[in-house]
Amino acid sequence: MEQILVYFFTYKEAIFVIALSIFLGIEVISNVPSVLHTPLMSGANAISGVIIIGGIILVGHADTTTLSLELILGFFAVIFGTLNVVGGFVVTDRMLEMFKKKKRP
Amino acid sequence: MGETILELSYLISALLFVVGLKLLSHPETARRGNFYAGGGMVLAMITTLLLHKDTGGNGISLTNVWIILSAITMGSVMGWIVARRVKMTAMPQLVSLFNASGGAASALVALLEFPNADMNNLGSVLVTILGLIIGSVAFSGSMIAYGKLDGKVKDIFSGIMTYINLLLLVVVVVLSVYIMISGQTPEQLNWVIYLLLGVSLLYGIMFVMPIGGADMPVVISLLNSFTGIAAAMAGFIYNNQAMILGGILVGAAGTILTLLMCKAMNRSLLNVIIGSFGGGGTSAAN
Numbered sequence: 001m002e003q004i005l006v007y008f009f010t011y012k013e014a015i016f017v018i019a020l021s022i023f024l025g026i027e028v029i030s031n032v033p034s035v036l037h038t039p040l041m042s043g044a045n046a047i048s049g050v051i052i053i054g055g056i057i058l059v060g061h062a063d064t065t066t067l068s069l070e071l072i073l074g075f076f077a078v079i080f081g082t083l084n085v086v087g088g089f090v091v092t093d094r095m096l097e098m099f100k101k102k103k104r105p
Numbered sequence: 106m107g108e109t110i111l112e113l114s115y116l117i118s119a120l121l122f123v124v125g126l127k128l129l130s131h132p133e134t135a136r137r138g139n140f141y142a143g144g145g146m147v148l149a150m151i152t153t154l155l156l157h158k159d160t161g162g163n164g165i166s167l168t169n170v171w172i173i174l175s176a177i178t179m180g181s182v183m184g185w186i187v188a189r190r191v192k193m194t195a196m197p198q199l200v201s202l203f204n205a206s207g208g209a210a211s212a213l214v215a216l217l218e219f220p221n222a223d224m225n226n227l228g229s230v231l232v233t234i235l236g237l238i239i240g241s242v243a244f245s246g247s248m249i250a251y252g253k254l255d256g257k258v259k260d261i262f263s264g265i266m267t268y269i270n271l272l273l274l275v276v277v278v279v280l281s282v283y284i285m286i287s288g289q290t291p292e293q294l295n296w297v298i299y300l301l302l303g304v305s306l307l308y309g310i311m312f313v314m315p316i317g318g319a320d321m322p323v324v325i326s327l328l329n330s331f332t333g334i335a336a337a338m339a340g341f342i343y344n345n346q347a348m349i350l351g352g353i354l355v356g357a358a359g360t361i362l363t364l365l366m367c368k369a370m371n372r373s374l375l376n377v378i379i380g381s382f383g384g385g386g387t388s389a390a391n
Contacts, residue, residue, distance in 0.1 A: 081180065
């Protein structure tokens with residue numbers, strides 16, 4: 001228990017960020033019209049690809065002299081992360097493109 | 106100097122995520138919003154690659170930069186081609202597929218960072234375990250959702266599945282607590298962490314399996330918010346503000362979006378999750 005409290009204290013800024021971003025996330029999208037549900041979901045999905053930063057850091061400091069598990073799986077983590085980011089944003093753009101055409105007859 | 110610029114770029118990225126999400130929720134500005142959020146991501150990726158330093162103060166060496174760049178190129182080409190070529194009607198399953206890959210990335214990062222976790226610091230062990238569990242549930246769940254929307258996986262529902270899911274959840278909790286309190290080194294706990302990975306993957310499958318095909322968009326949205334939370338947990342491992350903010354933002358927005366989608370369908374989230382309406386026979390009566 002005490003350790004958890006120490007952890008809280010060490011990361012207090014990050015925990016503040018979390019608490020505030022929860023409200024921010026709720027506020028930012030609370031008035032979305034239902035036609036935008038799917039594109040918004042897809043856009044949010046692309047943002048969740050921030051894990052790519054973690055992948056970059058992981059592989060960035062992996063030992064490259066041997067073919068370790070860290071290097072191989074980390075390599076895949078970066079590929080998967082990029083797939084999420086690039087695919088996510090491109091597919092959202094395509095959805096919205098379609099949306100625009102429909103709106104303008 | 107470099108580290109200040111890196112943190113500053115993370116701040117700009119985080120702001121671009123927020124503004125992007127905001128613009129995405131209005132029809133006129135949605136496309137611009139998507140562009141902003143994408144820009145924030147590219148910025149964070151480039152500055153991390155160039156400026157990130159580990160705790161020893163070493164930057165990313167050139168060999169590693171090339172390895173990362175080749176992985177990014179492969180991922181980008183694949184993502185681009187798939188996203189461009191797929192039929193308009195197949196968009197939802199594609200989103201699910203991309204969400205699965207994000208979940209897989211989170212699970213892998215947590216799995217590979219576990220050996221470096223400080224076992225005396227329970228908080229840091231906890232975020233690593235949570236990243237692994239949530240990431241792998243998001244991965245396997247999204248794959249099943251993809252399969253269902255693509256017509257490859259059929260709905261399977263039976264009353265016993267609720268109990269199996271509960272049992273799996275208990276196993277996940279027990280394994281997590283064991284890792285945290287056993288006082289063993291990460292090497293000794295290696296088998297537990299792989300077991301936890303396996304059970305979490307199984308839970309993701311069992312969680313989505315009984316849910317009816319028509320409810321899949323809601324489930325994808327829910328799993329999407331899981332991926333966001335998993336990314337935020339990984340952000341804790343690296344104490345990376347951009348990851349924490351981006352992840353939690355998606356986690357919160359995704360959860361609200363899930364509820365909004367349920368509301369638009371006149372369903373409650375609980376009904377969707379339990380799957381009592383889904384899967385064949387039981388649905389029609391209600």
